[in-house]
Amino acid sequence: MTRRRLVAGNWKMHKTPEEAEVFVRAFLPLLRRDEPAEILLLPPFPSLDRAGRLLEGTAVVLGAQDLHPEISGAFTGGVSAGMLAACGCRYVLVGHSERRSLFGEDDILVNRKLRRALTAGLVPILCLGETLAERRAGETARRVAAQLAAGLDGVSSDDVERLVVAYEPIWAIGTGEAASAAAAEAVMAGIREAIGSAYGRPARDGVRILYGGSVTPENVGPFFAQSDVDGALVGGASLRPEALAGIVAAARPHGA
Numbered sequence: 001m002t003r004r005r006l007v008a009g010n011w012k013m014h015k016t017p018e019e020a021e022v023f024v025r026a027f028l029p030l031l032r033r034d035e036p037a038e039i040l041l042l043p044p045f046p047s048l049d050r051a052g053r054l055l056e057g058t059a060v061v062l063g064a065q066d067l068h069p070e071i072s073g074a075f076t077g078g079v080s081a082g083m084l085a086a087c088g089c090r091y092v093l094v095g096h097s098e099r100r101s102l103f104g105e106d107d108i109l110v111n112r113k114l115r116r117a118l119t120a121g122l123v124p125i126l127c128l129g130e131t132l133a134e135r136r137a138g139e140t141a142r143r144v145a146a147q148l149a150a151g152l153d154g155v156s157s158d159d160v161e162r163l164v165v166a167y168e169p170i171w172a173i174g175t176g177e178a179a180s181a182a183a184a185e186a187v188m189a190g191i192r193e194a195i196g197s198a199y200g201r202p203a204r205d206g207v208r209i210l211y212g213g214s215v216t217p218e219n220v221g222p223f224f225a226q227s228d229v230d231g232a233l234v235g236g237a238s239l240r241p242e243a244l245a246g247i248v249a250a251a252r253p254h255g256a
């Protein structure tokens with residue numbers, strides 16, 4: 001199994017450029033020389049440039065939390081994929097549940113953003129997850145499959161192979177109540193199977209699937225024992241250098 005684990009820190013609407021610099025300067029010395037996991041920081045837009053300059057030549061890569069689906073134009077407040085790439089971004093989140101619920105993004109917009117990211121050479125991280133009501137109604141697998149199919153509409157197998165999916169049960173985000181590793185693995189194995197059926201074996205084996213939702217250094221260990229968990233998307237705990245470094249330290253390679 002060659003999938004490299006990925007630990008991504010989603011800062012959401014936290015950290016000015018100055019605060020981002022303080023974080024990066026504290027975080028880098030906490031990492032081992034050859035971390036087995038890939039490490040990704042997702043600062044808010046105004047802090048991307050500063051963080052990106054500080055991360056140049058380090059083992060930590062940069063990404064953004066959102067993008068506009070169009071290339072450029074009269075879209076006040078929009079930020080294009082090209083702008084993100086120019087700031088040094090390699091990854092971008094699409095369809096985070098907060099974008100879906102608080103900013104009204106639907107599957108069609110999420111799919112447009114995802115395809116724009118791919119065209120611009122960014123790796124999209126497609127976020128999926130069910131609400132508590134859906135989970136209680138036994139709708140998790142169906143909900144997640146529907147978001148996956150809609151998000152990947154029109155995407156080639158080659159592109160699916162290199163993208164990242166983040167399974168984030170909405171009831172686990174920011175609540176301190178993570179899913180159990182076994183429950184997450186069951187959903188994530190289903191996501192991988194669905195990708196295999198639709199896009200073939202290389203896509204199934206290549207796509208990386210992250211778990212997100214109240215991940216901490218204390219609870220992350222069992223997730224990294226699961227064969228379909230290729231990493232973690234971390235919100236709250238990623239704001240503290242020691243906590244994020246603790247999660248990175250737990251991210252052993254598959255099979256290790």
Ligand code: PGA
Binds near residue numbers: 236
């Ligand atoms: P959390 O956020 O770790 O604070 O639950 C995860 C996310 O929203 O990506």
